Amino acid sequence: xxxxxxxxxxxxxxxxxxxxxxxxxxxxxxxxxxxxxxxxxxxxxxxxxxxxxxxxxxxxxxxxxxxxxxxxxxxxxxxxxxxxxxxxxxxxxxxxxxxxxxxxxxxxxxxxxxxxxxxxxxxxxxxxxxxxxxxxxxxxxxxxxxxxxxxxxxxxxxxxxxxxxxxxxxxxxxxxxxxxxxxxxxxxxxxxxxxxxxxxxxxxxxxxxxxxxxxxxxxxxxxxxxxxxxxxxxxxxxxxxxxxxxxxxxxxxxxxxxxxxxxxxxxxxxxxxxxxxxxxxxxxxxxxxxxxxxxxxxxxxxxxxxxxxxxxxxxxxxxxxxxxxxxxxxxxxxxxxxxxxxxxxxxxxxxxxxxxxxxxxxxxxxxxxxxxxxxxxxxxxxxxxxxxxxxxxxxxxxxxxxxxxxxxxxxxxxxxxxxxxxxxxx
Amino acid sequence: xxxxxxxxxxxxxxxxxxxxxxxxxxxxxxxxxxxxxxxxxxxxxxxxxxxxxxxxxxxxxxxxxxxxxxxxxxxxxxxxxxxxxxxxxxxxxxxxxxxxxxxxxxxxxxxxxxxxxxxxxxxxxxxxxxxxxxxxxxxxxxxxxxxxxxxxxxxxxxxxxxxxxxxxxxxxxxxxxxxxxxxxxxxxxxxxxxxxxxxxxxxxxxxxxxxxxxxxxxxxxxxxxxxxxxxxxxxxxxxxxxxxxxxxxxxxxxxxxxxxxxxxxxxxxxxxxxxxxxxxxxxxxxxxxxxxxxxxxxxxxxxxxxxxxxxxxxxxxxxxxxxxxxxxxxxxxxxxxxxxxxxxxxxxxxxxxxxxxxxxxxxxxxxxxxxxxxxxxxxx
Numbered sequence: 160x161x162x163x164x165x166x167x168x169x170x171x172x173x174x175x176x177x178x179x180x181x182x183x184x185x186x187x188x189x190x191x192x193x194x195x196x197x198x199x200x201x202x203x204x205x206x207x208x209x210x211x212x213x214x215x216x217x218x219x220x221x222x223x224x225x226x227x228x229x230x231x232x233x234x235x236x237x238x239x240x241x242x243x244x245x246x247x248x249x250x251x252x253x254x255x256x257x258x259x260x261x262x263x264x265x266x267x268x269x270x271x272x273x274x275x276x277x278x279x280x281x282x283x284x285x286x287x288x289x290x291x292x293x294x295x296x297x298x299x300x301x302x303x304x305x306x307x308x309x310x311x312x313x314x315x316x317x318x319x320x321x322x323x324x325x326x327x328x329x330x331x332x333x334x335x336x337x338x339x340x341x342x343x344x345x346x347x348x349x350x351x352x353x354x355x356x357x358x359x360x361x362x363x364x365x366x367x368x369x370x371x372x373x374x375x376x377x378x379x380x381x382x383x384x385x386x387x388x389x390x391x392x393x394x395x396x397x398x399x400x401x402x403x404x405x406x407x408x409x410x411x412x413x414x415x416x417x418x419x420x421x422x423x424x425x426x427x428x429x430x431x432x433x434x435x436x437x438x439x440x441x442x443x444x445x446x447x448x449x450x451x452x453x454x455x456x457x458x459x460x461x462x463x464x465x466x467x468x469x470x471x472x473x474x475x476x477x478x479x480x481x482x483x484x485x486x487x488x489x490x491x492x493x494x495x496x497x498x499x500x501x502x503x504x505x506x507x508x509x510x511x512x513x514x515x516x517x518x519x520x521x522x523x524x525x526x527x528x529x530x531x532x533x534x535x536x537x538x539x540x541x542x543x544x545x546x547x548x549x550x551x552x553x554x555x556x557x558x559x560x561x562x563x564x565x566x567x568x569x570x571x572x573x574x575x576x577x578x579x580x581x582x583x584x585x
Numbered sequence: 586x587x588x589x590x591x592x593x594x595x596x597x598x599x600x601x602x603x604x605x606x607x608x609x610x611x612x613x614x615x616x617x618x619x620x621x622x623x624x625x626x627x628x629x630x631x632x633x634x635x636x637x638x639x640x641x642x643x644x645x646x647x648x649x650x651x652x653x654x655x656x657x658x659x660x661x662x663x664x665x666x667x668x669x670x671x672x673x674x675x676x677x678x679x680x681x682x683x684x685x686x687x688x689x690x691x692x693x694x695x696x697x698x699x700x701x702x703x704x705x706x707x708x709x710x711x712x713x714x715x716x717x718x719x720x721x722x723x724x725x726x727x728x729x730x731x732x733x734x735x736x737x738x739x740x741x742x743x744x745x746x747x748x749x750x751x752x753x754x755x756x757x758x759x760x761x762x763x764x765x766x767x768x769x770x771x772x773x774x775x776x777x778x779x780x781x782x783x784x785x786x787x788x789x790x791x792x793x794x795x796x797x798x799x800x801x802x803x804x805x806x807x808x809x810x811x812x813x814x815x816x817x818x819x820x821x822x823x824x825x826x827x828x829x830x831x832x833x834x835x836x837x838x839x840x841x842x843x844x845x846x847x848x849x850x851x852x853x854x855x856x857x858x859x860x861x862x863x864x865x866x867x868x869x870x871x872x873x874x875x876x877x878x879x880x881x882x883x884x885x886x887x888x889x890x891x892x893x894x895x896x897x898x899x900x901x902x903x904x905x906x907x908x909x910x911x912x913x914x915x916x917x918x919x920x921x922x923x924x925x926x927x928x929x930x931x932x933x934x935x936x937x938x939x940x941x942x943x944x945x946x947x948x949x950x951x952x953x954x955x956x957x958x959x960x961x962x963x964x965x
Contacts, residue, residue, distance in 0.1 A: 226729070265930075273934045278669055278729075282881050283930040290922030297917035298618040446733045453730050548745035555734045562726045569725075 181351040183488050191479040193351035195342055198358025200477050203432060205470025206370045207425040211448025212455070212462045213377055214259075214421030219457060220381060221414030222394035223270050224576040226281030229445030230288025231262030231419040235426025237292035240316030240436020241299065244309060247320050252366075252427050259423015260416050262288060267415035271408055274578045293438065316436035366428055373421075378459045390414050394572035397579040407579060422448070450558055456569050465558070472554040483550045487539035494532040501525055592943045599935035607927040611920055620916045628910040629903070636786045642906060644788035648863070650902035651801045652856045652873070656880025657887055657894035658808050659853035664889045665812060666825035666845050672717060672732025673853040674877025675739030680710035681857025682743045682764060685868035686751040689765040698770045699862065703800070706854040713739065714850020715843070722839045728846070736877075747870055763869035773797055773862040795863030804852065809891040821845055853877065882929045888936075901925060
């Protein structure tokens with residue numbers, strides 16, 4: 160018998176999730192739950208968050224807490240907009256990367272060289288990013304400048320010249336568009352699968368493809384190369400790394416600069432989506448990226464799951480504000496599944512005495528789950544439409560709930576946020 | 586020279602160097618923008634032409650410093666025990682709208698009315714901060730992430746409340762939504778008297794010199810006493826400096842997390858009150874935002890001590906006030922934010938450098954003294 164691995168569990172989990180989503184769609188008749196439009200939007204919304212999260216991952220794996228991702232992302236958006244209107248998308252990409260990397264460099268100088276508390280330096284960078292970009296806008300985009308003639312304002316850059324390439328998967332999502340046809344039949348499960356696949360392959364910006372590829376690339380570099388091992392050792396135990404001849408300072412510098420570049424890339428992506436720089440475009444995505452990284456247990460796979468969850472919740476909200484109420488039904492179904500599993504376990508087991516001590520706690524937990532299920536189901540039946548503000552916070556509430564359930568299994572790098580000085584092993 | 590004095594001198598020198606460097610960096614930025622740094626620095630001290638404008642400038646400066654000071658205090662209480670309450674932003678906005686609404690539902694004699702509003706604000710902030718505290722204590726959820734998420738939730742919730750359940754009568758032609766007007770008895774008396782003592786004209790804009798200044802001062806003293814002169818404050822400090830040691834000496838870490846977080850949130854609840862009770866008389870959609878995040882910077886700059894926070898709040902308010910005069914002098918006003926961020930960054934860097942220097946000097950001094958006073962006799 161083959162061992163059941165994490166990989167198998169993930170596959171089973173995804174299949175079960177798909178089944179539940181399909182079921183919920185059939186019950187509620189909200190086709191947007193698995194429509195290609197929703198997934199297309201979800202992908203666009205998940206990518207910048209995921210990129211910010213990857214930025215956080217690089218820094219924290221090397222032991223530097225990076226709460227300044229937001230500020231670095233802001234720098235990325237401005238530089239992308241500024242370079243983009245003059246020299247096109249490629250220049251925007253490069254400039255945004257550099258802008259974010261400069262933010263990362265400042266963070267590295269403060270935390271690694273001067274040993275400043277990582278949170279403090281991050282807060283300062285979050286103040287600095289918007290301040291510097293606003294200043295640059297006021298100088299370079301003001302009335303009477305060349306940019307202003309091209310359509311800039313104090314809070315926006317001119318539109319980017321040229322556009323990025325958006326390929327689709329031939330035959331399946333384009334041309335004959337087989338998946339699209341299958342999706343519009345609204346068959347159980349099949350159409351859902353088609354909708355999801357089409358959403359992920361139709362008119363995909365080339366930058367999305369790049370960004371998604373960065374995920375396995377990060378995994379490979381951090382977990383399967385010598386450099387990655389050194390980087391992670393700097394985050395787990397820098398003194399041990401030092402004793403083995405790793406240049407911890409240099410490693411941390413590289414990691415934090417790359418971290419900033421990733422955040423900047425997230426910013427570039429936002430600029431590409433709206434085709435220009437707009438002040439306040441990031442809307443706290445740097446922070447949310449940080450949350451997805453913690454949510455993902457400081458691993459690329461979990462991070463991707465977190466970013467997808469965020470992207471999906473926001474995408475669904477964007478497509479149809481009524482569809483969000485189905486999350487109530489979704490939650491109720493999940494709680495029901497949990498209850499069924501628990502009850503079966505209780506009934507099946509003539510359990511050993513030492514395990515019988517637990518049930519009091521377990522019964523309260525189950526009672527709460529049942530109560531929650533009833534409340535959620537009732538909410539789904541009665542609430543027609545949520546106010547927009549409540550819809551907007553869906554992803555944040557979901558993150559909090561997932562953290563409540565899962566956070567005790569999280570394991571951050573051991574020396575994350577620890578001040579390291581060469582030769583100061585205590 | 587005694588070690589303590591040595592260290593204090595170094596600290597002051599560090600701060601001065603940091604501020605001089607910040608000025609130098611921002612001067613470079615101003616020159617790059619094609620303006621003169623001298624004009625810019627003149628603008629910081631230019632409070633206006635007429636006597637009335639000068640009074641208004643001074644009042645605006647103090648009025649800005651008060652909420653920054655309270656925000657800094659709120660953040661500092663958490664920072665003292667390495668508890669990062671990033672959620673001050675959400676806590677104060679939610680507390681402000683709840684307090685403004687509750688205050689508008691009844692009328693009582695002024696002292697009672699104001700006291701009730703203050704208590705409601707503190708309770709709301711404290712209860713909202715209780716959520717991340719309980720999540721941390723029972724489920725081990727990182728408070729930084731929890732408070733960031735709760736910020737978004739609180740901000741959305743307030744914008745829903747001001748539009749929906751807590752909305753009051755909107756005046757004709759007004760675009761801003763607002764809570765019902767507070768009764769006259771809820772308005773905190775202003776301190777324009779102070780201007781008379783100095784023979785200046787009383788300020789007219791922004792409700793004059795807001796009386797909440799007095800509450801802030803009392804709050805600062807209370808926080809100082811609690812943190813520096815009580816067992817509770819000591820426990821907080823001990824938990825922050827060395828958690829395991831505090832635990833071993835009988836401090837319950839879970840209780841401390843909850844107490845510190847709720848205290849921080851309770852103080853945060855008061856941040857919005859000067860504006861509501863001293864000027865606007867209601868919570869509207871133009872309510873000042875971002876004070877919670879600035880409070881983090883103020884607390885860091887003030888090294889989490891009430892006196893330091895007061896100085897930092899005054900510095901930030903002084904810089905913020907000049908935005909108008911800077912624009913007038915043809916300097917991009919966002920240079921203020923750059924100066925603030927650079928000062929925070931450089932001051933913490935300077936702290937680190939002076940700490941290292943002081944340590945090295947102290948080591949050298951001790952070594953010298955050992956060598957002179959008490960030579961080690963080595964006998965074969």
